[in-house]
Amino acid sequence: MKESDIIFGLMATSDKEEFSINDLKYLVKPFKITESCLRTNLSRMRRKDLLKSRRDGKRVYYSFGKRGKTIKSNVALSFKSLDRSRWNNSWWGMLFSVPDIKKSKRYYIRKKLLAYRFVSLYPGFWIRPFNEKENIKDSLKNLIGNKFCRIIKFYYFYNISNEEVKKLWKLDEVNRSFKYGLRIIKKSREKLKTLSPDKGLIEEIIVGGKIVKILFKDPLLPKKFLSIDWQGEELKEKFSIWIKEIKKISKPYWEKIFK
Numbered sequence: 001m002k003e004s005d006i007i008f009g010l011m012a013t014s015d016k017e018e019f020s021i022n023d024l025k026y027l028v029k030p031f032k033i034t035e036s037c038l039r040t041n042l043s044r045m046r047r048k049d050l051l052k053s054r055r056d057g058k059r060v061y062y063s064f065g066k067r068g069k070t071i072k073s074n075v076a077l078s079f080k081s082l083d084r085s086r087w088n089n090s091w092w093g094m095l096f097s098v099p100d101i102k103k104s105k106r107y108y109i110r111k112k113l114l115a116y117r118f119v120s121l122y123p124g125f126w127i128r129p130f131n132e133k134e135n136i137k138d139s140l141k142n143l144i145g146n147k148f149c150r151i152i153k154f155y156y157f158y159n160i161s162n163e164e165v166k167k168l169w170k171l172d173e174v175n176r177s178f179k180y181g182l183r184i185i186k187k188s189r190e191k192l193k194t195l196s197p198d199k200g201l202i203e204e205i206i207v208g209g210k211i212v213k214i215l216f217k218d219p220l221l222p223k224k225f226l227s228i229d230w231q232g233e234e235l236k237e238k239f240s241i242w243i244k245e246i247k248k249i250s251k252p253y254w255e256k257i258f259k
Contacts, residue, residue: 003028003038004041007033009208012075013204014257021062027257049066051065074116075212087222087224091153091155092118096109096126097124105148109143113126119219120168134220137151166227169221171230174217181235185235192249200246201254207242211239
């Protein structure tokens with residue numbers, strides 16, 4: 001796990017608005033991250049707009065930048081189950097056409113669409129089921145305002161088959177990842193009673209980071225497309241229970257930054 005991922009995870013799970021450099025030095029201590037390494041990563045994360053900083057006299061405080069807030073909210077979305085019970089077969093469609101001389105722009109668009117669970121139905125036409133609670137237009141406004149892209153809402157002209165959806169979103173592969181995540185949580189829970197607060201914090205960030213990456217693969221599709229043994233909901237439920245358990249263990253360590 002990269003140092004920047006650890007720092008981001010610590011800030012996200014500690015649920016504090018701002019962190020002084022002393023707060024962060026204290027939080028990263030169990031991970032053997034030196035002060036110079038911490039400061040280097042903070043500078044890089046600030047340049048990438050993951051973080052922003054403000055100065056109060058000689059003290060510097062860090063909080064999430066615009067991009068950091070977006071990533072944090074996207075991760076949080078993966079923990080929730082969207083209500084698809086009233087889904088009416090409507091879809092989002094993103095059409096885009098980028099000249100060959102702008103390959104980096106095409107790569108950026110595809111990367112962004114993948115992050116929001118779109119898949120390529122045809123070259124230059126990506127889709128995902130519509131759900132108004134996702135605020136896709138707001139999330140993708142930078143792409144929509146781009147001269148290369150256009151987003152539409154449409155009703156599929158024929159009933160897309162479960163087999164087609166399974167291939168497009170690689171559902172079998174995703175479900176195997178969910179099962180692996182469940183095994184990770186089970187193994188972690190078996191040793192919770194042996195962990196000290198600082199070791200609990202390490203477990204929370206390392207194991208939590210692994211599960212977050214797995215949950216982020218959830219395509220958030222209507223239930224009609226999912227197999228009977230779909231493990232997504234169980235993983236979210238077990239992860240939620242595990243988070244409460246691990247936070248009770250790690251709390252005596254990280255709560256000191258709030259005093």
